[in-house]
Amino acid sequence: MFDLRLECFKVIMDHACLEVSRLNTQETWELECDEHLGSHTKLPNLFHDMIVTKANIIYENVLSVNVTKGERK
Numbered sequence: 001m002f003d004l005r006l007e008c009f010k011v012i013m014d015h016a017c018l019e020v021s022r023l024n025t026q027e028t029w030e031l032e033c034d035e036h037l038g039s040h041t042k043l044p045n046l047f048h049d050m051i052v053t054k055a056n057i058i059y060e061n062v063l064s065v066n067v068t069k070g071e072r073k
Contacts, residue, residue, distance in 0.1 A: 009062050016054040039043060 023046055030037045 005062050008066060012054055012058055016050065019050050020047065023050070039046070 023043060026046055027041060027043045029041055031041060033039055
């Protein structure tokens, strides 16, 4: 069971790496103004959203499984 969980984790992380490497194609270089962050493009937000999504997938599908009972926590 551990090997399956580890393999799922690797696949999700590989997919995340591919998505990060492709983020540059989504950049428009239009500046957004924010009173907390100042001027920035949308690339940091795209990166953050993608990482949070992958972390949630990993938590819900890989880490929150009770191995001894085979059930989700």
